[in-house]
Amino acid sequence: MSAKTLYDKLWDDHVVRDNGDGTALLYIDRQLVHEVTSPQAFEGLRLAGRKPWRVEANLATPDHNVPTTDRDSGVEGIADPVSRLQVQTLDENCRIFGITEFKMNDIRQGIVHVIGPEEGATLPGMTVVCGDSHTSTHGAFGALAFGIGTSEVEHVLATQCLVQKKSLAMFIEVDGKVQPGVTAKDLILAIIGHIGTAGGTGYAIEFGGEAIRALSMEGRMTLCNMAIEAGARAGMVAVDDKTIDYVKGRPFSPREEYRDQAVAYWQTLHSDTDAQFDKVVRLDASTIRPQVTWGTSPEMVIDIDSRIPDPAREPDEVKREGMNKALAYMGLEANMPISEVRPDKVFIGSCTNSRIEDLRAAAEVVKGRKVADNIKLAMVVPGSGLVKKQAEEEGLDRIFIEAGFEWRLPGCSMCLAMNADRLEPGERCASTSNRNFEGRQGQGGRTHLVSPAMAAAAAVTGHFIDINKL
């Protein structure tokens, strides 16, 4: 048998049939569902008189539209009528079709990409899909996970399969040890800065090497979460003991009787030693510094000790134009040190960085300090009700609140500003989310992507700062 990549193994294990035209019918083990990309899929199912193929393979939760301040009056209390209708529609569709849903006021509710792993609904070796591009997150478990459109959500509901063309395989190897203060978020931002936002287009990326192995499961999720920002639909990390320990004993994890069999299978989920990749990229972790984005694309990223790049020095005309547009939108000058940039708001949350470890890292920076005067709002939005509970048990909420942060209820929140949490035009934000596109956090809003520790440091000093200098 020839040597296989992790991607090959995951792919081969899910092929229902080879269509003979370059595509395969791929079996989907888990579909996660949220309120924004599912209504039209359920509608399609209804119109065609179809039923879900395997209803228990789906797990739903509302996350994009839910308020993060007050939920005492339930879904009825959502102020924006359009948001309310969308959450109600999800509740209704899940009820009619019999899909398990963690409703808005269920303690297990949260961002789909946080609750999947938290519940053990994401397991090594699975194919996981969701009508959401950040589904790549789940690849951290040695799973094949990717985002799909609404037509495909309907297709999976109806058939438990997808017609797919196999991607090329890329290996990104990050060797060496990271410097102090450098997190998974800095690694992935540096990788995107290196290969570009289209660098992974057409590929499934496996991350490996010493620095990746050293990451916790939370860190690996942060990494894979942003594989899509590098253009790759799927990111993945091989299974090791950390993966197996993490999934143990979670509500949807294998029952005791199947556990040994599952673990034996999971231990095979890594690329064989002499497996061939279509592309290999190598980075040295020890050269990576804490990262801050300066522009309107995640590839517009620099080290905290750098200056904002000068478009005049960019030889490529299209890129130069893009840089000029980004600087104008961001209200920044070329050659200015990024450490002099002063945010108005700080957002710690999103499916990239809202897990317990992220909140701990931020709290450690914030402890005993106060939010700086120029910061109008600093908020922490835990990724799920269970993350929130855990943080409260550890006293993290007190640390944040005493420093002047707002401690919110779980959801996507200001990651994309579909609910009431948003930037006003011209406002600048230090954000732990994953996209700094124009208007992402509110029309005219300006986003700088950073790690949780860097966001916390910006909150307490009022500007971006190398967290090692705090």
Added chain:
Amino acid sequence: MMEKFEKLNGIVMPLDRPNVDTDAIIPKQFLKSIKRSGFGPNLFDEWRYLDQGEPGMDNSKRPVNPDFVLNQPRYQGAQILLARENFGCGSSREHAPWALQDYGFRVIIAPSFADIFYNNCFKNGILPIVLDAELVETLFAEVEANEGYRLDVDLEAQTITKPDGEVIHFEVDAFRKHRLLEGLDDIGLTLAHADEIRAYEEKRRKTAPWLFQ
């Protein structure tokens, strides 16, 4: 049921910026709709209008940005969008092709597309065409220099014919081409293999029973 695409002769509109993301194509506030139609008036909303768009507004009464290409008289009725690299990056929202389709675009030409968006286009009767960056550059120059510039696109033949008669060949996966030409119902096609799906499940139930517990 998928929408068909065979041939088109249409006006070309140039959108001269790289990395146009799906948030820019259709801003998030419009994603709250639970329907799949009616997104056209809010296509490129933040660039197209001068005020902040919200669902339910009467778009015909909003102040438009005269500098944005979509609002320029010479590009009215355009059905072909000429774009730059990494078009459609970002969120997986199928609302992006729905909005483009609803507005009237049926073909998008760019040096590269983001994967999910590319795939979503085919599901909605839009043909995304990848062309060499240099060719795209030439098209940009020609479109901007010639008012009423049209291209002739033939999916069956996989060709684009320019007004000067030059024929450009483009690549498209055979299976995608077939589905788009026929407007096939993907789900129906898959369900024709229901027995194979069941057989797979039976096998998997034995090798990985925890997935079915």
